[in-house]
Amino acid sequence: MSSVREWPETERPRERLIKYGAEALSDAQLLAIVLRTGSNGKSVMDTAIELLQNFGGLRGLEEASIAELKKFKGLGTAKIAQIRASFELGKRALSQKANQQVFSSASTVYDCFFPKLEGLKKEVFITLLLDTKLKLIKEVKVSEGTLNQSLIHPREVFKEAVKESAYAVILVHNHPSGDPSPSEQDIEITKKLKKASEILEIPILDHVIIGRERYFSMKEKGIL
Incomplete structure (x- = not known):
């Protein structure tokens, strides 16, 4: 050649x-x-x-x-x-692009975070802390590994949100299998965190699960 x-x-x-x-x-x-x-x-x-x-x-x-x-x-x-x-x-x-985005839709969350989460061999759960304009204040990794209710505790999810005076949060995690469909555990954790968010008055705008080349939005599907 x-x-x-x-x-x-x-x-x-x-x-x-x-x-x-x-x-x-x-x-x-x-x-x-x-x-x-x-x-x-x-x-x-x-x-x-x-x-x-x-x-x-x-x-x-x-x-x-x-x-x-x-x-x-x-x-x-x-x-x-x-x-x-x-x-x-x-x-x-x-x-860096994520810091300039307005997180008003699940598709925006996916576009900004699939390069980081898609294809990982472990589940990673992160919380996006947003201001009143729905721009990112801070990204917080809550856990890494198989999700369970002992790891995803409201205290760990909302600790930084309270500290940073966040207006709202979006929950994001990945499914290493590539299928973003939520498990029963995912739904239970989301409902538990929603109750805590109502007490703290820091709304959860969505819980986006990232798979391979697609995502699942609990807000869009009426779960959240």
Whole structure:
């Protein structure tokens, strides 16, 4: 396979990005820009394509451990660092975007938090503390692991909300299975927290469960 430098300029990933914008490039082309050079006699495009195929796409590549990445021939410390750094930058950019959002719908919650929660192997329960304009004051991780009522106690959920004088909160957690449908435990916990919120006068606007490429809103479904 010829070097990318020998390709017509209109076909080179970096030149295409500058001319047409990043959104016009395929996953493999974007990854090729991150990798910069090929390996084992292969062009950077071939390396990028092979990586995506090996790990099942971008999601699999992001979830791969450093040990798993090291097993890929031609992927040294520098390239692994470049890949991990690019994913982390994307997450941080979305996190900063969340600080500017108005959380008036479950879809907004999903758009801002699925990159952080979707695909995790453990359940993570977080509380979004909102001001009167429904903008984020603070994001609080309440628990990590299988949800149960002993972990998701009203005291832990609302402690920071009271401290920060939050106007309202939104509950968010993920389902590692990818299916966002609520369990009986999810519904019981939500109803218990709703009673506490009424006493504290800090309303729960929604409880959004994030799955793989979709979400479940307890408000939209009339549970909350």
